[in-house]
Amino acid sequence: MPGLEDLYREIILDHYRSPRNKGELAVPPAHKVEGFNPLCGDEVVLYLEVNADGVVEDLKINGQGCSISQASTSMMSAAVKGKPVAEARKLIRAFKALMSIHESKLDGESDGSDLAADLEGVKLGDLEALQGVVKFPVRIKCATLAWNTLSQGLDESEEPVISA
Amino acid sequence: MSVDVERIKKDFPIFEREVHGKRLVYLDSAASSQKPAVVLDAMDGVYRDHYANVHRGVYTIAEEATQAYEGARAKVAKFVGAPSSSEIVFTRNATESINLVAYSWARANLKAGDPIVLTQLEHHANVVPWHILAAERGVELRWIPLTADYRLDLSHLDELLDGAKLLAFSAMSNVLGTITDVAPLTQAAHAAGAKVLVDACQWVPHEPTDVKEWGADFVAFSAHKMLGPTGIGALWAPAELLDAMPPFMGGGDMIRDVRLDGFTPNDLPWKFEAGTPAFVEGVGFGAAVDYLEAIGMDNVRAHERAVTTYALDALHDRFGDRLTIYGPADIDVRGSAISFAFEGIHAHDVSQVLDEDGICVRAGHHCAKPLMRLLGISATSRASFYLYNDTDDADALVDGLTHVEQFFAL
Ligand SMILES: Cc1ncc(COP(=O)(O)O)c(C=O)c1O
Numbered sequence: 001m002p003g004l005e006d007l008y009r010e011i012i013l014d015h016y017r018s019p020r021n022k023g024e025l026a027v028p029p030a031h032k033v034e035g036f037n038p039l040c041g042d043e044v045v046l047y048l049e050v051n052a053d054g055v056v057e058d059l060k061i062n063g064q065g066c067s068i069s070q071a072s073t074s075m076m077s078a079a080v081k082g083k084p085v086a087e088a089r090k091l092i093r094a095f096k097a098l099m100s101i102h103e104s105k106l107d108g109e110s111d112g113s114d115l116a117a118d119l120e121g122v123k124l125g126d127l128e129a130l131q132g133v134v135k136f137p138v139r140i141k142c143a144t145l146a147w148n149t150l151s152q153g154l155d156e157s158e159e160p161v162i163s164a
Numbered sequence: 165m166s167v168d169v170e171r172i173k174k175d176f177p178i179f180e181r182e183v184h185g186k187r188l189v190y191l192d193s194a195a196s197s198q199k200p201a202v203v204l205d206a207m208d209g210v211y212r213d214h215y216a217n218v219h220r221g222v223y224t225i226a227e228e229a230t231q232a233y234e235g236a237r238a239k240v241a242k243f244v245g246a247p248s249s250s251e252i253v254f255t256r257n258a259t260e261s262i263n264l265v266a267y268s269w270a271r272a273n274l275k276a277g278d279p280i281v282l283t284q285l286e287h288h289a290n291v292v293p294w295h296i297l298a299a300e301r302g303v304e305l306r307w308i309p310l311t312a313d314y315r316l317d318l319s320h321l322d323e324l325l326d327g328a329k330l331l332a333f334s335a336m337s338n339v340l341g342t343i344t345d346v347a348p349l350t351q352a353a354h355a356a357g358a359k360v361l362v363d364a365c366q367w368v369p370h371e372p373t374d375v376k377e378w379g380a381d382f383v384a385f386s387a388h389k390m391l392g393p394t395g396i397g398a399l400w401a402p403a404e405l406l407d408a409m410p411p412f413m414g415g416g417d418m419i420r421d422v423r424l425d426g427f428t429p430n431d432l433p434w435k436f437e438a439g440t441p442a443f444v445e446g447v448g449f450g451a452a453v454d455y456l457e458a459i460g461m462d463n464v465r466a467h468e469r470a471v472t473t474y475a476l477d478a479l480h481d482r483f484g485d486r487l488t489i490y491g492p493a494d495i496d497v498r499g500s501a502i503s504f505a506f507e508g509i510h511a512h513d514v515s516q517v518l519d520e521d522g523i524c525v526r527a528g529h530h531c532a533k534p535l536m537r538l539l540g541i542s543a544t545s546r547a548s549f550y551l552y553n554d555t556d557d558a559d560a561l562v563d564g565l566t567h568v569e570q571f572f573a574l
Pocket residue numbers: 194195257258259260287289290334336337338363365366386388397531
């Protein structure tokens with residue numbers, strides 16, 4: 001039986017209590033994107049500023065929800081800020097792989113080959129603390145909300161900001 | 165007679181198990197109740213000894229299965245004060261009972277612009293069927309607001325009921341615990357010419373029920389919240405009303421005759437029960453009602469009020485203003501569901517930490533999103549007490565919540 005300490009690692013609680021990059025950015029130049037988890041009401045708001053070189057120059061987060069969703073958002077912001085968009089996308093894929101490798105294991109499948117490739121060579125650092133979430137399947141969507149929202153935000157913001 | 169919880173717990177096999185090495189403290193009966201062995205045995209008995217499809221066979225075991233199912237219907241009818249078992253339509257659950265009214269009665273009787281009055285504390289089961297009807301028919305939905313102390317605000321009831329064709333409301337809120345006053349609301353609606361549907365899903369398991377005393381036109385409830393199995397619920401309505409309504413679903417069992425050019429519906433209540441019914445579950449429903457009758461609903465109510473009062477006091481004493489309770493403070497107008505929230509700790513995290521102590525509480529919007537919006541929150545935790553809960557369970561909750569506070573201490 002997985003215990004609470006697997007889910008609520010100290011670094012996660014720390015991000016929950018003191019979220020990094022909390023706040024707002026002026027829109028435009030920043031792009032605002034919202035993610036919503038209709039089942040539990042978790043809400044993530046991201047302000048993304050991607051510069052002409054395709055780097056996530058600034059990023060602020062807002063929202064409300066459980067510790068996992070909010071900590072994941074904070075950790076994501078710390079990991080992505082200052083990174084080129086391409087690298088941010090790699091992180092998104094790697095993070096989802098971190099979550100879904102175990103999802104598919106639960107289904108009794110072991111086809112983790114693509115997922116392993118997504119994780120290959122990507123440094124997740126603190127984010128690995130969220131790995132414990134996969135032992136609590138209902139909470140996985142809490143952890144991935146920020147990343148899905150980021151993915152959407154990058155898609156939406158890359159074009160107009162680069163051409164500006 | 166008071167309720168002997170220690171003895172009652174022994175009737176429920178699930179209380180023999182542990183969760184994370186702790187005794188099971190089940191505080192989610194408002195979502196679904198646990199089942200006593202007599203209910204499980206009754207259903208097992210049908211499968212093992214009397215199993216054959218109902219209403220068809222002439223042979224002995226088919227006859228036995230039919231008798232058991234129809235016997236259960238009579239028990240349920242008596243339990244809620246229905247004058248005749250032909251007025252108890254078995255459905256899948258309260259949700260289907262409400263949909264039956266929306267599809268059969270409402271579609272036959274309502275037209276564009278006809279007002280339907282609901283309240284802002286309804287479960288989605290008593291909201292969405294009417295939204296669907298509104299989209300399809302253009303009926304108008306009106307909403308009875310709430311007061312600051314989480315009760316129905318009836319100050320504009322007459323205006324809301326003016327011209328209304330239906331008043332549909334919950335007798336007890338699954339989120340706030342609020343008890344609504346069914347009989348006077350029903351009288352007001354009838355005086356305005358509206359029919360009345362009572363969502364009694366949270367009421368029937370916990371309080372003595374007399375549908376005739378209420379005087380309502382439709383009453384919906386589910387077996388699984390009152391010690392019975394999943395997959396079966398009931399709709400009560402007076403025979404004259406049910407007779408005048410078109411069938412809901414078509415198929416076997418609900419017909420008296422089928423020809424190439426049409427069909428003749430069956431008598432009540434089978435006219436509304438198309439296809440092979442959940443008759444094994446029906447028998448379980450009957451056994452659940454027997455169990456509750458043996459304890460006595462007055463005793464169930466008195467016991468729950470005592471435990472709920474104890475829990476409310478204990479929560480307040482331990483946490484004071486740090487814990488917000490969403491629901492009436494007055495025990496006379498509330499049931500045993502207690503919704504609460506800590507400032508800064510999300511309901512999901514509360515549930516997760518309580519689970520470690522073997523305590524089951526619900527987290528989320530409790531299928532009442534319009535109400536949650538009104539309260540300005542996205543989720544609450546909810547502890548709900550039933551006849552098998554006692555003050556030890558309330559103490560366990562309070563201690564568990566202290567662990568929660570410590571765990572997430574800022
Ligand atoms: C007040 C109320 N109405 C309706 C329902 C729907 O019950 P069921 O899911 O059994 O149809 C519930 C169950 O949560 C409820 O609490």
